[in-house]
Structures are given as C-alpha cells and as structure tokens.
Amino acid sequence: xxxxxxxxxxxxxxxxxxxxILTAVQDITFDIMPGEVLGVVGExxxxxxxxxxxxxxxIDPPGRIAKGEIWLGxxxxxxxxxxxxRKIRGRRIGMxxxxxxxxxxxxxxxxxxxxxxxxxxxxxSQADARKRAIKLLDDVGxxxxxxxxxxxxxxxxxxxxxxxxxxxxxxxxxEVVIADEPTTALxxxxxxxxxxxxxxxxxxxxxxxxxxxxxxxxxxxxxxxxAVMYAGRLxxxxxxxxxxxxxxxxxxxxxxxxxxxxxxxxxxxxxIPGSMPRLNAIPQGCAFNPRCPQVFDKCRTHRPxxxxxxxxRRAACWLYPEVTEA
Amino acid sequence: MLAFxxxxxxxxxxxxxxxxxxxxxxxxxxxxxxxxxxxxxxxxEDQEIMRARLGLNDPVIWQFLRFVGNALQGEFGISxxxxxxxTELILSRLPATLELAFASAxxxxxFGLTLGVFTALKPRSFLTGLVMAVSLIGVSLPTFLIGIGxxxxxxxxxxxxxxxxxxxxxxxxxxxxxxxxxxxxxSLVLPAITLSLFQLTLIMRLVRAEMxxxxxxxxxxxARARGLSQRAIHFGHALKNTLVPVLTITGxxxxxxxxxxxxxxxxxxxxxxxxLFIVSVQVVDVPVMAAYLMFIALVFxxxxxxxxxxxxxxxxxxxxxxxxxxx
Amino acid sequence: MTMTNPxxxxxxxxxxxxxxxxxxxxxKAALDSDIFYSWRRSxxxxxxxxxxxxxxxxxxLAPWIAPHNPFDPASxxxxxxxxxxxxxxxxxxxxxxxxxxxxGRDMLSSIMxxxxxxxxxGAMATAFAITLGVSLGLVAGYNxxxxxxxxxxxxxxxxxxxxxxxxxxxxxxxxxxxPANQQESMAIWVLIxxxxxxxxxxxxxxxxxxxxxxxQKDYVxxxxxxxxxxxxxxxxxxxxxxLGPVLVIGTIGLALAIIEEATLSFLGVGVPPTQPSLGTLIxxxxxxxxxxxxxxxxxxxxxxxxxxxxxxxLGDWLRDALNPKLR
Numbered sequence: 001x002x003x004x005x006x007x008x009x010x011x012x013x014x015x016x017x018x019x020x021i022l023t024a025v026q027d028i029t030f031d032i033m034p035g036e037v038l039g040v041v042g043e044x045x046x047x048x049x050x051x052x053x054x055x056x057x058x059i060d061p062p063g064r065i066a067k068g069e070i071w072l073g074x075x076x077x078x079x080x081x082x083x084x085x086r087k088i089r090g091r092r093i094g095m096x097x098x099x100x101x102x103x104x105x106x107x108x109x110x111x112x113x114x115x116x117x118x119x120x121x122x123x124x125s126q127a128d129a130r131k132r133a134i135k136l137l138d139d140v141g142x143x144x145x146x147x148x149x150x151x152x153x154x155x156x157x158x159x160x161x162x163x164x165x166x167x168x169x170x171x172x173x174x175e176v177v178i179a180d181e182p183t184t185a186l187x188x189x190x191x192x193x194x195x196x197x198x199x200x201x202x203x204x205x206x207x208x209x210x211x212x213x214x215x216x217x218x219x220x221x222x223x224x225x226x227a228v229m230y231a232g233r234l235x236x237x238x239x240x241x242x243x244x245x246x247x248x249x250x251x252x253x254x255x256x257x258x259x260x261x262x263x264x265x266x267x268x269x270x271x272i273p274g275s276m277p278r279l280n281a282i283p284q285g286c287a288f289n290p291r292c293p294q295v296f297d298k299c300r301t302h303r304p305x306x307x308x309x310x311x312x313r314r315a316a317c318w319l320y321p322e323v324t325e326a
Numbered sequence: 327m328l329a330f331x332x333x334x335x336x337x338x339x340x341x342x343x344x345x346x347x348x349x350x351x352x353x354x355x356x357x358x359x360x361x362x363x364x365x366x367x368x369x370x371e372d373q374e375i376m377r378a379r380l381g382l383n384d385p386v387i388w389q390f391l392r393f394v395g396n397a398l399q400g401e402f403g404i405s406x407x408x409x410x411x412x413t414e415l416i417l418s419r420l421p422a423t424l425e426l427a428f429a430s431a432x433x434x435x436x437f438g439l440t441l442g443v444f445t446a447l448k449p450r451s452f453l454t455g456l457v458m459a460v461s462l463i464g465v466s467l468p469t470f471l472i473g474i475g476x477x478x479x480x481x482x483x484x485x486x487x488x489x490x491x492x493x494x495x496x497x498x499x500x501x502x503x504x505x506x507x508x509x510x511x512x513s514l515v516l517p518a519i520t521l522s523l524f525q526l527t528l529i530m531r532l533v534r535a536e537m538x539x540x541x542x543x544x545x546x547x548x549a550r551a552r553g554l555s556q557r558a559i560h561f562g563h564a565l566k567n568t569l570v571p572v573l574t575i576t577g578x579x580x581x582x583x584x585x586x587x588x589x590x591x592x593x594x595x596x597x598x599x600x601x602l603f604i605v606s607v608q609v610v611d612v613p614v615m616a617a618y619l620m621f622i623a624l625v626f627x628x629x630x631x632x633x634x635x636x637x638x639x640x641x642x643x644x645x646x647x648x649x650x651x652x653x
Numbered sequence: 654m655t656m657t658n659p660x661x662x663x664x665x666x667x668x669x670x671x672x673x674x675x676x677x678x679x680x681k682a683a684l685d686s687d688i689f690y691s692w693r694r695s696x697x698x699x700x701x702x703x704x705x706x707x708x709x710x711x712x713x714l715a716p717w718i719a720p721h722n723p724f725d726p727a728s729x730x731x732x733x734x735x736x737x738x739x740x741x742x743x744x745x746x747x748x749x750x751x752x753x754x755x756x757g758r759d760m761l762s763s764i765m766x767x768x769x770x771x772x773x774x775g776a777m778a779t780a781f782a783i784t785l786g787v788s789l790g791l792v793a794g795y796n797x798x799x800x801x802x803x804x805x806x807x808x809x810x811x812x813x814x815x816x817x818x819x820x821x822x823x824x825x826x827x828x829x830x831x832p833a834n835q836q837e838s839m840a841i842w843v844l845i846x847x848x849x850x851x852x853x854x855x856x857x858x859x860x861x862x863x864x865x866x867x868x869q870k871d872y873v874x875x876x877x878x879x880x881x882x883x884x885x886x887x888x889x890x891x892x893x894x895x896l897g898p899v900l901v902i903g904t905i906g907l908a909l910a911i912i913e914e915a916t917l918s919f920l921g922v923g924v925p926p927t928q929p930s931l932g933t934l935i936x937x938x939x940x941x942x943x944x945x946x947x948x949x950x951x952x953x954x955x956x957x958x959x960x961x962x963x964x965x966x967l968g969d970w971l972r973d974a975l976n977p978k979l980r
C-alpha cells in the first residue's frame with residue numbers, strides 16, 4: 001500500500017473562551033492518498049472548515065491545535081515554525097476558499113497576484129512566471145487567457161473568478177488541495193463546471209483533493225471517499241459508493257437520505273429532527289444521541305471512537321460491536 | 327475619466343454656491359451693513375442714499391448674484407474693524423497659516439500612518455498598548471491645553487523654543503515666509519506639533535482600525551494560504567487596501583488642520599488667518615467672517631476633489647472597464 | 654463533555670438539550686451580563702467610571718458642597734488674591750486648598766461651579782445633537798430619495814467641516830443678530846445650539862443606515878397594509894436597534910462637546926465671564942502662567958482633562974463592549 005500524501009492523526013482544535021474551552025474539532029483521524037478526492041461533509045459548524053484550516057496552519061487565534069499530528073508525506077507539519085509552514089502553504093498544500101468574490105485582492109490585476117504567488121515558490125523569472133500564469137488560466141478554462149490576465153478581479157464573473165482562485169491555488173503544483181466549499185457562493189448553473197475543472201486539473205497534476213462541502217450531491221459525484229463530520233467529530237468515513245448505499249452511522253443514514261434522487265418525490269426526503277448542538281453544549285457520550293432514532297443508554301454516557309467495522313470503513317457508533325470507546 | 331472629473335467639478339461648484347449662500351446671508355443680514363460702516367451722526371437720508379448706492383434695496387437674488395460675482399473676483403468688501411479690503415487682509419495672513427498647516431499636516435500624516443500600521447501589525451506588543459493609551463489621552467486633551475503645556479515646558483521652563491509669534495520672516499514677493507530663518511523655523515516647531523497632534527491620533531486610529539479590518543478579509547487569508555511572505559501580505563496587499571478607505575477621511579482631516587489652526591494660532595499668537603477670524607467673530611466683523619467661510623470651503627472642496635481623483639487612480643473598481651471583456 | 658469549564662463548583666451542565674433560539678429577554682440578559690463582565694475586567698474603565706461619577710456629582714452638588722460661592726461678589730476679598738494652594742495668605746491669613754485667582758476667588762469653588770457649567774453645556778448640547786440627528790436620520794432613512802439626499806449632503810458637509818468652526822460661525826452670527834443687552838443671558842443657549850449643531854451628523858448617519866435596513870423588512874409593509882403608519886412602527890423597531898451605537902457616539906460626543914465648550918470659552922467666545930466654565934478659568938489662568946501663579950491654570954486644566962478623558966474612556970470601552978468583533 002502506498003503512503004498517504006496527507007495524514008491526520010487524532011487532531012483536536014480548541015478555542016479557549018472566557019466561559020471555557022470550546023472544542024471545534026475533536027480527535028479526528030483520516031488519510032488522503034495521492035490523487036485521491038476525499039469529501040468531507042457535515043452541517044455548518046461541524047468542524048469541516050476548521051479541519052482544513054488546521055491542516056494548512058491558518059487557525060485564527062486564540063484557536064489552537066491542542067492534540068494530534070498532521071503529516072504531509074513523511075514530514076510532520078502541525079508543529080512547524082511559521083516560516084517553514086509558509087513555504088509549505090501554496091507550494092505543497094493549496095487552498096481554495098468559499099467565496100471567489102472576496103478571495104482576490106480587488107486592487108491588483110490577477111496577473112500580479114498569480115506571478116507573485118508563482119515567484120514566491122518557484123525560481124522563475126518574471127517572464128517565465130507570466131507564461132506559467134497564462135498557461136494555468138488556460139488550463140482552468142479561462143478563454144483568451146493571455147489577454148484576460150491583465151484584468152482586475154471585478155472584471156470577471158463569479159464562476160470565472162473561482163477559476164482564477166483555482167489557478168492561484170495550483171500555482172506551484174501542490175500535492176494536496178483543500179477546497180473549502182468551493183461552489184457554495186456560486187450560481188447553481190456554474191457549480192458543476194467549477195467542480196469538474198477542479199477535479200480535472202488536479203487529476204492531471206496528480207494532486208489529491210480534500211473537498212469540504214455540505215452538499216452531499218457534490219460529494220456523491222466527485223469524491224472517492226467521504227468523511228462525515230458531526231459536532232466536531234468524525235461520524236463515519238469510507239468509500240463514497242458504499243457509504244451512500246449502506247451508511248453505518250445513523251447520522252449519515254439521515255444525511256444520505258437527504259440526497260434527492262431523480263424521480264423521487266420531495267416529501268419522502270428523510271429529515272433528521274432537531275439540529276446540531278452548539279459547541280458549548282455538546283452532550284455527553286455520542287454527540288448525536290439527542291437526535292438519534294436508535295439511541296440507547298450507552299450512547300448517553302460513553303463516547304464512541306471512529307473504529308473500523310469493515311475493511312476501509314470506520315464509524316463512531318455503539319450499534320457496532322467493533323467500536324471502542326474514545 | 328473626464329466625465330468623472332466634470333461631474334465632481336459640478337458638485338464642487340454646487341457646494342461652493344451653497345456655502346456662498348450661507349456666507350451671503352451672514353454678510354447681508356447679520357447686523358446692518360450700513361450701521362457698521364457709518365458713524366451714528368450720519369443723517370438717515372444719507373444712510374438711505376448709501377443703501378441705494380450699495381444696492382441693498384435691490385431684489386435679494388440680484389444681491390446674491392452680485393455677491394457671488396464679487397467673490398469670484400476676490401472681492402469681499404471692507405473689514406468693519408480694520409477698514410481694509412478683506413481680501414488683502416486674508417492674503418497677507420495666509421502664508422503664516424499655510425506654512426503652519428503644511429508642517430502640521432506632514433507631521434500628522436507621517437507619524438499617523440507609521441504608528442497606525444505598526445499598531446495594527448503588532449497588536450500585542452507593549453509599544454502598541456502604550457501608543458494606544460497615549461492616543462486616547464491625546465484625543466481627550468483640548469488642543470489649546472496641549473499648546474499651553476508645550477509652551478510651559480519647552481518655552482518657559484526649558485527655553486528651547488519661542489513661546490509666541492513667527493520669529494524672523496523673509497518676504498518672497500507677497501509671500502512672507504518664516505521657513506528661511508532659524509528663528510522662523512524654531513518658532514514653527516511648537517505650534518506645528520500642537521496643531522498636528524489631534525489629526526495624528528485620528529489618522530493613526532483610523533489606519534489601525536482599517537488595517538485590522540483588512541487583515542481579517544478573505545483575500546488576506548487566501549494570500550496567506552498561498553504562502554506569500556508576511557512582508558508581501560502586509561505591505562503589498564494589506565497596506566494598499568487599507569489606504570483606499572482611509573484616503574477620504576485623511577484628506578478631510580488635513581483640510582481641517584487649516585480650520586483648527588484658529589485655536590493654535592490664538593494660543594501661540596501666530597499672525598495667521600485663524601487669529602484674524604477669531605477676532606472678527608468677537609467683534610462681529612461680518613465681511614471677514616463671510617470671506618473666511620468661503621476660503622475654508624474652497625480649501626475643503628479642493629481637497630475633496632483631489633481625494634476623489636486619487637481614489638479614481640488607486641481603485642480599479644471605479645474605473646470604466648478598460649481591460650475589455652468580462653462582466 | 655466538550656466544554657471544560659475551569660470554574661469549580663459549576664459543573665458543566667449535563668447533556669444540555671439542543672437549545673432553540675433564546676427568547677428576547679434572556680438574550681438581553683446575556684448581553685447585559687457580557688457588558689458587565691467586560692466592565693469588571695477592565696480596571697481602567699472602573700477607574701474612569703468612578704472619576705466621571707465623582708466629577709459629575711461634584712458638579713451637580715456644587716451649590717451645596719462648594720466652600721464658597723464664586724459668583725457672589727460680597728464674599729470676595731481682593732486681598733485674598735493670588736493665594737497659593739495650602740498656604741496662608743500674607744494679608745488675610747486665609748488659606749485655600751487649591752489657592753485663589755487674581756480676584757481672590759477660591760479655585761476649588763470656581764472649579765466646582767465651572768465643571769457644573771461645562772457639564773451642563775456639554776450634556777445639553779449632546780442631547781440636542783442626539784435629538785436632531787436621530788430625527789433627521791429617521792426622516793432621511795424612511796423617506797429616501799430627495800429628502801434623504803438633501804439631509805445627507807448637509808450631514809456630509811457638516812462632518813467634513815470641523816465642529817469648532819461651525820460653532821464659531823453660529824456664535825458669530827448669533828452675536829450679530831441678538832440685541833446686545835440680551836447677549837449675556839442668551840450666551841449659554843447660543844453655545845449649546847452651536848455645539849449641538851456641529852455634532853448631529855454622526856447620529857443622523859447611524860440612524861439613517863439602520864432605518865434603511867429596517868424599512869426593507871416585511872413587518873413594515875405589513876404595518877402599511879394594516880393601516881398603521883409605518884413610521885411609528887419603524888420608530889419602535891429602529892430605536893432599540895440604534896440604541897447601542899447612539900450610546901457610544903453620544904458618550905464620545907459628550908467628551909467632544911465638553912472639549913468644544915472649553916475651547917470656545919478659551920477663545921473668548923463661549924460663556925460670559927460672569928459664569929466661568931472650565932475653559933474660561935483656563936483662559937484666565939493662562940495669563941498668570943508666566944508670572945508663576947501656576948495653580949490658577951493647572952487645577953482647572955486637570956479637571957477638564959480628567960472629565961474629558963474619563964468620559965472618553967467610558968465611550969471607548971462601551972464601543973468595544975458592544976462590538977465584540979473589534980476586540
């Protein structure tokens with residue numbers, strides 16, 4: 001078996017507040033293989049974006065990684081000095097943010113933003129960097145790239161801007177790209193195109209993708225494996241097809257029911273009653289227990305760890321005898 | 327670009343007309359112009375004749391237009407108090423005020439910007455806490471008290487700088503400058519610092535707040551996520567984005583330096599336009615008040631115009647789409 | 654349990670059920686406790702509160718607690734003039750805690766009465782500015798269009814001109830318009846109106862913004878359908894929304910108004926000399942700075958600084974407490 005390109009071990013992210021410490025991400029473990037697309041799904045506030053921010057080392061203070069390790073290949077990166085981490089960001093891990101309208105500096109031509117990024121990481125001359133930038137824009141599907149490169153961000157449409165953002169994230173051929181809700185802010189009509197462009201360009205370059213989204217439909221079409229997060233914890237992880245067909249965790253079962261299928265009547269959508277607890281009110285035991293249709297006593301007192309219940313599949317639910325306590 | 331400037335110019339003219347209207351109302355209706363000009367013993371018939379000759383019986387619109395016309399030619403009448411043409415009075419005192427204002431504006435801008443950027447980039451540094459605390463005290467200190475304090479320390483106790491006046495001046499044509507003699511420059515130090523402090527704190531706080539705001543934006547996060555260096559992020563990206571919104575208020579602040587000079591000039595007995603104005607207010611010398619109002623308005627309108635044009639140059643979003651294509 | 658609460662004796666609540674949005678009352682209570690918490694956490698703010706309250710109490714109670722009445726000529730003894738603090742007068746043997754001025758007035762009493770006038774003018778001017786600003790902001794935001802345009806342009810002009818200049822102008826005009834024999838009795842009110850008129854625009858801007866947001870909401874159209882005048886509904890909904898910002902701007906505005914009053918009085922165009930405010934006292938004291946009678950200047954100046962600084966600090970803290978994003 002090949003070595004994972006990115007490996008997250010027992011990651012815990014905490015925010016100290018005056019009323020106590022909030023745990024935004026708790027004890028999360030997963031791997032991403034080279035070239036793989038890992039979908040990370042969950043409601044807003046489930047800790048998906050925080051996991052991404054932790055990996056790239058951009059958690060806003062006072063948040064901090066309280067426990068766990070993050071490995072990029074065979075280099076541990078969660079405890080790197082800021083200066084060395086900076087050399088990894090953009091170079092080996094790329095990141096795509098949610099809103100292309102606000103991700104680009106409005107005052108600079110995109111040529112400047114691209115060339116600046118390229119030359120930060122690669123020893124290229126101004127002219128070579130510009131050539132590379134044009135090639136990148138071309139690759140992400142911006143027509144007439146050689147001319148458009150000297151435009152300002154506001155001269156592009158939302159979808160085009162997100163393509164520019166993708167180009168920027170891929171400037172230095174990173175091994176992993178973290179895409180944080182890359183299509184949420186976009187028009188529905190261009191969402192699929194953007195996902196396709198992103199997937200294609202990463203596949204060409206052999207970059208793995210960690211695709212953070214709350215849209216199960218996108219995951220179903222794009223990802224190889226999916227990780228389901230709930231209240232800062234990993235509920236379930238496994239290959240997309242098998243998770244969708246046969247979700248193990250009651251929360252993911254509800255979630256999978258929420259993917260509309262063609263020809264299905266809307267009022268048959270499965271609905272999970274209640275809403276995700278806030279970080280300051282996560283119940284004891286399994287975080288999902290107040291909403292779980294199959295809850296029993298143990299769920300209210302003991303926290304399940306995401307444990308392997310089938311080859312390649314892990315879930316954190318006491319319904320399965322293989323599951324251990326966290 | 328041209329259309330933009332023309333539109334702005336038109337707006338400026340409107341503002342000037344509005345201010346001219348106020349100045350005219352002040353000029354025409356505050357006190358009785360005739361009573362201020364003649365002695366009590368002048369006969370009523372003679373006053374009527376004067377009234378007619380000065381056009382004070384004409385329709386108000388007509389009088390206003392005449393006022394504007396005169397103003398355009400730099401004609402604001404005769405000072406009641408000094409019996410000299412107002413324009414001459416103001417022009418003779420203008421260099422003193424402008425030199426003071428320019429020196430203060432430079433101090434305020436340079437230190438305000440530097441300190442604002444520093445305190446935003448190093449929010450947890452001890453120095454930042456100190457600067458912020460001092461700046462809060464600075465905002466709470468009335469300008470005249472700062473002036474008095476500086477005079478007491480540096481003029482009375484230490485004797486480093488003169489406590490009042492402009493020192494020796496040199497005439498360059500009609501411009502009487504204090505910048506070319508040592509005593510002139512020494513005289514400038516205390517008033518310039520006094521006048522600059524308030525604007526300095528304002529500019530600093532503004533720059534700091536705006537920069538902190540910018541540092542939280544997504545494009546700065548994205549720039550970090552791309553691994554750009556701190557330097558490139560702070561001074562390449564954040565600074566420029568900070569300066570755009572700061573530009574307007576800073577410009578206006580620099581304009582108000584001239585108006586604030588009223589207080590400083592009084593404290594330091596600086597022979598500028600401001601001290602002329604304050605005496606005019608005290609004795610209700612209406613023509614000087616009206617002219618000063620127009621002068622300040624002109625300064626503000628000009629600064630506004632320059633700021634708008636700068637904006638246009640700095641922020642591509644305001645420019646008409648020249649790059650072609652796109653939405 | 655995810656939330657680890659460090660305070661002993663307060664075990665984290667077990668399995669708190671998923672909380673629906675809290676009802677209004679509890680949210681308010683939580684907000685209040687947050688504000689109280691940040692107040693307790695900031696020693697500077699506590700000190701500022703105590704100082705401000707002490708000064709305000711001193712001002713209000715001046716007629717009852719001041720050792721002398723500085724307005725009562727009968728109680729003055731010119732022989733007592735220039736008595737340094739805490740020393741016996743060489744002629745009369747009287748001694749005063751803060752000394753006396755040139756006319757033998759007890760400085761402590763003068764300062765108490767002076768603060769009273771300064772605070773009165775500042776508070777009234779701020780109240781006037783709030784009333785004017787909030788009303789104009791509501792009208793502008795509710796009506797939009799031309800009315801909004803006109804009001805906000807005037808606000809822009811007002812904001813870009815320094816308050817002191819506007820106040821001076823209004824003062825000058827009032828001097829020309831009000832008959833000479835009434836000038837003294839009206840001076841304080843002229844001052845209040847002048848300062849108020851130079852500070853209303855901030856309030857108008859804030860309220861206008863909030864009103865425009867609320868105007869879009871459904872309940873306003875609902876009210877219209879139900880035949881209630883939407884303006885009344887808006888009033889009820891907008892006012893609570895802008896309470897916070899108005900409070901912050903108002904507090905800082907109070908400090909500004911106090912400073913502005915002191916500056917005007919210092920320039921000799923403020924309150925009449927028969928009712929000296931802190932600014933007037935400083936103006937008088939400045940004449941004796943060079944001759945060594947420092948206490949005539951120092952104590953009023955310190956009082957003014959403490960007053961302005963403590964109010965400013967309160968405003969600053971309030972802004973941070975109500976706007977946690979900026980912390």
